[in-house]
Amino acid sequence: MSNVFEGTRFCIHTFGCQMNKHDSERVAGMLEGLGSLPVETIEEADIVVFMTCCVREAADTRLYGQVASMKNIPLRDGTPLDKRYIAVGGCIGQRDGDKLLAALPHLDVVFGTHNLGSLPGLLRRAIEQHGRAAEVIEGGAEFSSALPTVREHDWAAWLPITVGCNNFCSYCIVPYVRGREKSRPLDDIAAEARSYVEAGVKEITLLGQNVNSYGRDLYGEPRFADVLRAVDAAGIERLRFATSHPKDLTDEVIGLFATLPSLMPALHLPVQSGSNRILSAMNRRYTREHYLGLIEKLRRARPDIALSTDIIVGFPGETEENFMDTYRLVEEVGYSQVFTFIYSKREGTPAAEMDDDTPREVIQERFDRLVDLVQRKAFEANQAELGATVPVLVEGTSKRDDSILAGKSPKNQTVHAPVPAGADATSLVGRIVPVTIEEARTWYLSGTIVHA
Structure with missing residues (x-):
């Protein structure tokens, strides 16, 4: 069989979370293994792959705009293909499937979050048959870590320990496009960590939509602390993880910030809101008081820990009082970094059905106030490093x-x-x-x- 990929060039555009970045490394591994060469720009590429995120509406708009604009980009000199082939994967691919082919006439291939390994076959079919192909499945048998990879950096590696999410926060589309939570066996994780250390990797970041609940599906209870110990024992110099859900952050895991040599003094702990009323409407299943209690424990375990978080402004029904609860929480915690977002309605989520008559300009003004505070607190946090x-x-x-x-x-x-x-x-x-x-x-x- 002729190799349709030989002599081609590809580029990957990745949007969204670290899991998408990890999946992009697997896409690069598969395409390079077939003889295609990586390039930086669309103009140089014969195959363009978009790894997409649908957490916020802006991501949809950006994807549609970029794909539509590609019809005006000429093919490179010497391309072995009759046209530039475009593939869309990730969460938008999983969510929309065939609908993307109908909406985007120059799109050739669509694949989902659960069938990353199908991409080469779908591209081959599109190239050989001069057609279009979409394949989205509801669940996969393997983690994408089983696929070949080309890491972005030799010294750093993503290491997924779970996929999917069971939390169903009312604003979030992730459980619908990534599926229910599934954990990898601990022995597989430890073996992959050892292989990275042997390859000279300095830093491993453990990935999952909620790493703190790792193992509940396999072992009947969360065993994330065991994962941290196993990866530390592999000899890695730096260990990080993302993302944590506050309701599942245990005292055992908090204590490891004081005892594991490789565990870096940094934690991303999304709070989303400082208002108990809004947290309940978000289905976050913790309170402001519980969250602040976690912060106190973390700082007792590791006084120099740097904390970051996510906050949504303008969730349906948020009042000025609710917003001020969030504002005061940010003042009290003193985050090193805050990722702030204006609420984005995602069809199919419970929050999309909630009424809200708050004027957009009011939400924007609150957002701007919060950003000013975030920048001031981040500046203050960094002053502690002077002279160190x-x-x-x-x-x-x-x-x-x-x-x-x-x-x-x-x-x-x-x-x-x-x-x-x-x-x-x-x-x-x-x-x-x-x-x-x-x-x-x-x-x-x-x-x-x-x-x-």
Whole structure:
């Protein structure tokens, strides 16, 4: 059989969460394994894959706009294909399936979150038969980690431990497009972690829609603490995880921030709202008081821990008093980073049926107030690093200046430092180097490498 992929070039555009980034690495692994070469831009590519997110309405708009605009981009010189082939996967692919083919005339292939491995066959069919193909299934037998991969960075790896979600927050589409929660066996996770350490990986990020409930489906109770211990025992230097649901964060896991050498002092713990009334309407199943109790325990276990969160402004029925509950919670916690969103209605979720007559300009004004507070608190949090020497995992050079290195601190802060005199920037990428912090801004730190 001829290889229709030989001599082709592909690019992947990834939207949304870390799970999509992990899936994109698997798509790259499959396509490179078939002889296609990666490129950075659509203009250079014969095959374009969009890995999509449908958590917010803006993601739909962006996808439709980008696919529609591609009809005006000419084929590259020397392409072995008769046209540029476009595939859409991820959550929008899972949600809309065949509807995407009807709505987007130049789209060739649609695949879902549960059948990532079908992409090569669907593309082959579209290329050989000059047709269009869509395949979306309701559940997959394997994690995408079983597929070949090309990691974005040699020194970092995503490691999924669960897929799907059982929480059904009233605003969230994820359980409908990612399916019910499913955990990987602990032995498989530990083996994959060991393989990454042997390959020279410095940092592993464990992934799941709710990592804290890991193992409930396999073992009858959550065993996320056992996962953390197993990955730490593999010898990894830096360990992170995302995302955590507050209702399932246990004292055992909190205690590991004080005892596991590899577990970084940073935690993303989405609160969504500081109002008990809104939390109940969101079906979050914890209270403001419970959440603040978790923060107190975390800071007792690891006083220097950096906390980040997600907050939705303008959930249906949110009053000024409810918003101020959120505002005051942000003041009290003092997050290092907050991802703020204006509520986006997602058809098919319970919240989409809730009435709300709050004017858009009122919601926007509240959002702007919160963003101002978030920036002030983030600036204050970073001032604590002035004069400190922190270990920084170098990720590359600054997009604006290739004489400036950029990397991440243990607290996941972005750190900039000049390339030392006589040093080669590329030789420092993927290494952990000590940086003395001399300047602390809202979203980054700057300093000097002590020695490299």
